[in-house]
Amino acid sequence: MSTTADELREEVRRRYAESARAVSEGSAGSCGSGSCCAAVDESEARLFGGALYDDGQHEQIPEAAALASLGCGNPTAVADLREGDTVLDLGSGGGIDVILSARRVGPTGIAYGLDMTDEMLALARQNAAESGLTNVHFLKGVIEQIPLPAASVDVVISNCVINLSVDKPAVLAEISRVLRPGGRIGVSDVVAENRLSPEQRAERGSFVGCIAGALSKGEYEAGLEAAGFDQILVEFTHQVADGMHGAIVKAVKTSEPEARGLPVIQPAAKAGCC
Ligand SMILES: C[S@@+](CC[C@H](N)C(=O)[O-])C[C@H]1O[C@@H](n2cnc3c(N)ncnc32)[C@H](O)[C@@H]1O
Numbered sequence: 001m002s003t004t005a006d007e008l009r010e011e012v013r014r015r016y017a018e019s020a021r022a023v024s025e026g027s028a029g030s031c032g033s034g035s036c037c038a039a040v041d042e043s044e045a046r047l048f049g050g051a052l053y054d055d056g057q058h059e060q061i062p063e064a065a066a067l068a069s070l071g072c073g074n075p076t077a078v079a080d081l082r083e084g085d086t087v088l089d090l091g092s093g094g095g096i097d098v099i100l101s102a103r104r105v106g107p108t109g110i111a112y113g114l115d116m117t118d119e120m121l122a123l124a125r126q127n128a129a130e131s132g133l134t135n136v137h138f139l140k141g142v143i144e145q146i147p148l149p150a151a152s153v154d155v156v157i158s159n160c161v162i163n164l165s166v167d168k169p170a171v172l173a174e175i176s177r178v179l180r181p182g183g184r185i186g187v188s189d190v191v192a193e194n195r196l197s198p199e200q201r202a203e204r205g206s207f208v209g210c211i212a213g214a215l216s217k218g219e220y221e222a223g224l225e226a227a228g229f230d231q232i233l234v235e236f237t238h239q240v241a242d243g244m245h246g247a248i249v250k251a252v253k254t255s256e257p258e259a260r261g262l263p264v265i266q267p268a269a270k271a272g273c274c
Contacts, residue, residue, distance in 0.1 A: 005166035008207060009142075012164050013117050015208045016070070016093070020119035023068040023094060024126075036070050036160050036190075036210035053096070061099050065127040068094025068120075071159030072210065072246040073188020073237065076100040078157075079250075080184060084108040085154040088178065090143040090171070091115055091161025095124030095136075101157065102128075102136045112153075113138045114146060144170040146178050153178045158187045163214040164207070172227035179253040185224075190214040191234060191247035204241040211244055220249060230254040 003011075052074045058066055076097055081087060081104040089098045092113025102111035113136070115121050121138050128136040141147040143158075144167045156175045165171045175185060192201050194216045205211025215223065220234045229251035236245035 009116075009166050012208050016117045017119040019070060020068065020094065020117065020123045023064055024119070024123055036072060053100075057100055060103055060131075061096055062127045062130040064123065064130075065094050065096045065099055068123055068127070069096045070094075071097070071188055072190050072240065073159060073248060075157040075159050075186050075188045075248075076104065078188060078248045079155050079186025081105055081155060081186075082109075086110045086112070086152065087155045087157060088112045088114060088146070088148065088153045090146075090156060090158035090175075091164070092124055092138065093120050093159075095127045095138070097157055097159055098124065098136055098138070099128060099131050099133060101155075102131075102133045105135070107135055109135060111136050112148065114141055114143060116140065116142050144174060146174045148178050150177050151180045153183060154180060155184050155186060157185075158189070160189060160210050162187065163190045163210050165213070168215060169223060169226070172223045172229075176227040176229065176253055181253060183253045185229065185249060185251045185253075187249040189220075189247055189249055190240060191220055191236065191245055191249070192216045193243040193245070194218045196243045201244065204244055211241060214244060217247070224249075224251045228253055 052071065070093055081101055083106045085105045086109060087101040087105055089101065089112065092098050092115045095113055098111045098113035105111060113124055115124070115138070121140055124138050128138070139147050143161065143165060156179060162168060162171055190210045192214045196216065201214055202212040207213045217234045221232050224232045231252040233250040234247055236247050238246045240246055
């Protein structure tokens with residue numbers, strides 16, 4: 001029997017709830033079977049999670065936020081964050097990139113984290129409280145229906161989450177909707193070489209492990225263009241499996257998605273905010 005999109009999303013939610021519980025209960029780290037960082041063997045753990053941040057950044061975050069880090073890059077190093085910016089992190093997990101962004105944009109800026117998993121939101125809120133920041137807000141929701149108004153965000157960041165979406169065109173259209181004209185994307189994600197078919201990607205790892213659902217470089221570029229982006233850059237940074245890479249994704253919003261023939265997605269009726 002094939003897995004429906006809802007079942008797949010529920011599997012992702014369950015898996016990351018487990019990761020959040022592991023950190024909250026004081027297990028050494030959140031990386032367990034089936035999560036993104038488990039895509040590689042232990043000797044290559046530096047390819048995922050807290051190891052991708054420098055010492056200076058570790059000093060700016062609570063230890064639990066670093067332990068909960070499950071990303072495949074460091075979007076705060078990719079995104080060009082400026083004082084006063086409003087930043088949105090899609091799939092914010094334990095909050096590491098939201099906390100680092102909040103420091104970068106300063107008290108006149110805002111950092112939002114969006115996640116669908118209650119356990120991750122609880123952990124992130126605890127980490128934010130510990131960091132003493134007041135310009136951080138965590139929202140409950142899915143990245144395919146972002147609970148924020150149109151043109152309300154300057155920069156969208158994300159760390160190893162878009163590959164986990166069951167509807168990537170909807171995510172890209174939603175990013176475009178919430179960004180102001182000239183708004184930027186600075187994302188880390190797993191991306192496949194164009195030569196790999198979806199079946200070949202699935203042979204290299206699971207969907208919840210951030211491998212099977214990865215877009216190819218060409219699919220990412222075409223999806224961003226269709227969603228109204230220009231100055232698109234999808235660049236491999238480190239290989240995580242044969243033909244699969246941690247990558248940085250950058251783009252600038254220059255037109256509305258509907259202008260390029262994409263459906264406009266309505267925001268969720270209820271924000272579910274903090
Ligand atoms: C691989 S972890 C990355 C977490 C965080 N970005 C980091 O770098 O540590 C994926 C996170 O995205 C969330 N997530 C996955 N799919 C999502 C979706 N469709 N909508 C909202 N959150 C999602 C999960 O709950 C989890 O917290």
